[in-house]
Amino acid sequence: MNAFYNKEGVGDTLLISLKDAAREEISYEREGDVARIFNKETKETTGFNIFNVSSYLQIEDNGPVALSETFVQDVNEILNRNGVSETLTVDLSPKFVVGHVESKEKHPNADKLNICQVNVGEETLQIVCGAPNVDKGQKVVVAKVGAVMPSGLVIKDAELRGVPSSGMICSAKELALPDAPQEKGILVLEDSREAGEAFQF
Structure with a gap:
């Protein structure tokens, strides 16, 4: 919702x-x-x-x-x-969380894309990422499916060049953080953050 x-x-x-x-x-x-x-x-x-x-x-x-x-x-x-009988329910679990990149492999159909397995606490998500600096072992910010980015973009399950992707590994610019660098690349967090922890911004 x-x-x-x-x-x-x-x-x-x-x-x-x-x-x-x-x-x-x-x-x-x-x-x-x-x-x-x-x-x-x-x-x-x-x-x-x-x-x-x-x-x-x-x-x-x-x-x-x-x-x-x-x-x-x-x-x-x-x-x-107003006479509507339906009742809405909503998943209020955090949609922006710390993720741990457990593995990275090249996308078979796209030179600039990588397929990452990202631990977000209770589950591991497969996320296709095009950032040049993404790597195994990093702590990153993950926008899970259902997240609404500051731009208004809603994160959905997708398929990128034939590979399923659930979520997005975010850059500082995409998160509209102050003083975000202009060059391409995801935001890498300090290693002390726990996978699955909510990311506040």
Whole structure:
């Protein structure tokens, strides 16, 4: 689940995305201030637009909205008040974490890409990375699937040149850190950080 709010650019509407869907696949139905967006064929809900949201909820964010248990409870209450029976649940585990690069091998179909196995605590993710400085043994910042980058990019499972990739190893620039170097390359952390630990920025 991702939420987005930009009163200046979009108006007083909270946009909630649950699943990706092509524009031609979706349809809408409206109950009060809530528009449910769903897949025409499967009828599965892919998102909600909540209009006049400031009459229900104060949102300080401008862009991606930080998710919390309280925020999700508030949204569920708005849905309920507008006659929508669905209840949203959200995975609130950290999406930016410290990763330990356990192995690196060349991508078979791309000279500048490497296939990395990255330990992020409870699991090891396969991540295809194009940074010239990535190497085995490093502690790095991993944006897991579902993370929303400062640019607004949502991290998804992908396939790069035929190889599955789950997540992204981040540079300081991609994380919008102050004084980030302009040259290409991932951010390498001090070795004392624990794999799986949340990365705050």
